[in-house]
Amino acid sequence: MKYVFTIISLFILLSMNLYAQSDWEKWGKAENDYKINENFRNRDYSFESDNPGKFIIKSLVNGYWFFISDVDGDNCPFRPSCSAFLLDAAKETNIFQGSLMFFDRFTRDLNIFKQGKYPRVKSGRYYDPAYLYTLSKRKIDYIPANEIVTSE
């Protein structure tokens, strides 16, 4: 039991090497776009919500955006991003179910083997909207992995 934490930490640390930059990629031409993403810039910081639960979630997300995300940058590999997913999830369902949806999404985000499992938006990020996870089968609109979703 003593070494479990060490083994898990070592596993996570060593797994980073799987996606380490290979030598030839280092010198390849980078297609950089230095424009700030419009969605990122036009975040809605309002506190408008129709119930106290959603107000709490919106306050937490606003705080995260203002103090962390806006400073750190738009790094989430998913669209909507995990914080926006939490808001969408709470809007689609309720605060408790929305939180469960968020923790499931966050676990999937932690998975380092997620490549090739989701459709993508034009920018290359994984498209994973909240409405797929509401337990309502009618809302599930299956899109094959790696297909480009042009709506965003």
Next chain:
Amino acid sequence: MKKIFLLFFFLNSFAHSQTSTLHASENIRKFADHLFSEKDFLRSVSEYEKLLRIEHNDTLEFKIALAYQSIENNELALEKFSGIKYESVFYNESEKEYYKTLFQSGKYEELQNNLSKKDEKGFQRLLYLSYLFTSSELPDQKNFSEPFPLTERENILNFYKQKKEPPYKSSLFSGLMSAVLPGSGKIYLGEIGDGITAFLAASLFTFLSYDNFSHDHNFRGWLFAGLGFFFYTGNIYGSVTAAHIYNAKVDYEYNANLREYLQNKNYFLPPNDFIK
């Protein structure tokens, strides 16, 4: 002298003027057929319609309908196919193409209502194939495969079996598995990476909580316990939703494979000589 030269050059242009009219019916038809064979269907329709203004011709009407069908403008194709009269030599073909268009556009109920009383094998095949896309009750296996050629029966029966018993996975079972061992429900659904991550996240926070409580760090103990609880329950919830998505994927792949197979087989209708 200057005027004579100018007049000479001017009159000279008539010597090379066009002798046949470019917009003669025959030329329009040739051009339209060329566009049609090159699969430039929309422009071929506008050329055929020019001809129809001059003379009535059921071949052109049929080709216009085929062109609309090919570009999946199903409403117009249905209108054009149903406009072909009983006296026309294309009546039988257009009837089949009409039902094929209904099939293509996903109007299965209308198709089933129309074809349920027809005995011809071509129609029966379309009728049975439409059952594979709807929730209607399927005929028994032997009757179902009977109208199809022997060489295709095995493929058709594979789709039949998939329709009857789709390889769905149970959302309840995957949720229960994740409740017993975090992440195992996801592994059951083939999401091995997600499963391992969920197991690591839940066990890591449980260990951190246990370790902090055992060292009398109660605040941190409760904090990690809360996080561990949400990772654990979130994973159970996620396993249930992942099973729903897995089943949606099964349906999607079944429909896509069946549709592709039928398009390659031209819906078991005789091939049309116009499109080559």
